[in-house]
Amino acid sequence: SMLVLDEADRMLDMGFIGDIREVCSQMPDNRQTLFFSATMPKAIQSLVDEIMPEHETVNIAPGEPTVDRIAQRMLFVARENKEPLIQKLFESEDAKRVIVFTKTKMAAEKLSKRLNKQGVSSDAIHGDKSQAQRQRALNGFKKGKVRSLIATDVAARGIDVDDITHVINYDLPIEPEAYVHRIGRTARAGQSGQALSFCAADEINLLQAIQRFTKQEVAVLTDHPFHDEAIAERASRPPRSGRSGKPGGGSSSRRGKPRFKSGGKPGFKGKG
Secondary structure (H helix, E strand, C coil), X not given: CEEEECCHHHHHHCCCHHHHHHHHHCCXXXXXXXXXXXXXXXXXXXXXXXXXXXXXXXXXXXXXXXXCCEEEEEXXXXXXXXXXXXXXXXXXXXXCCEEEECCCHHHHHHHHHHHHHCXXXXXXXCCCCCHHHHHHHHHHHHCCCCCEEEECXXXXXXXXXXXXXXXXXXXXXXXXXXXXXXXXXXXXXCXXXXXXXXXXXXXXXXXXXXXXXXXXXXXECCCCCCCCHHHHHHHCCCCCCCCCCCCCCCCXXXXXXXXXXECCCCCCCCCC
């Protein structure tokens, strides 16, 4: 009598669209169907229209996408310097329990291995891991045996761990909504937290899309050894004209211009 699909957007990303249609075909027509999703890209909206032609949409706090207790910082860095930068940040004892987000599964595995070699206990969690492997990594992270958990967006949806001190966006997400979901892993249950985002030259369009979506100023951390002023200067320019809503799109109007402010301390020091 009821069909519930959680994390609907990630089910599509992971290639389960055929399975979803198969399950729906085995269900009675007079069922109640509920989709839950942190983001609603066009592909998911099309699936909703197909499976539930007469549906109601409920948005939870769409006007307040980010949490005030999260100190957000932007770090402009050349792509080849991202790895030495994150290793430098982990020299701080403030980094007690950290989630690092990468764009791909391969990048998550590579970074986890590199951090372990540098003496930073780390494990990776992504779509190629079995459920047992994911659970072991998550348990080690919860118990403090692993200091850093390197995750992709697909795997991160099930992470609900207390006392996460920092979230690091090693790679900026393709979808701006995913940025909000990522940084929401910290500052849970009334606590505060920090979100540090690395931005390379080829990620400026993604950053501008995040800025348009969140409508918030993000402090730029310049006091670190790999700050790239050229990238920072390019990121401060209005985005080029293009299709609205796409990375690199928008207009060159004031509304589309990303907003930055100087400030913040280097590394993990302080409360932001």
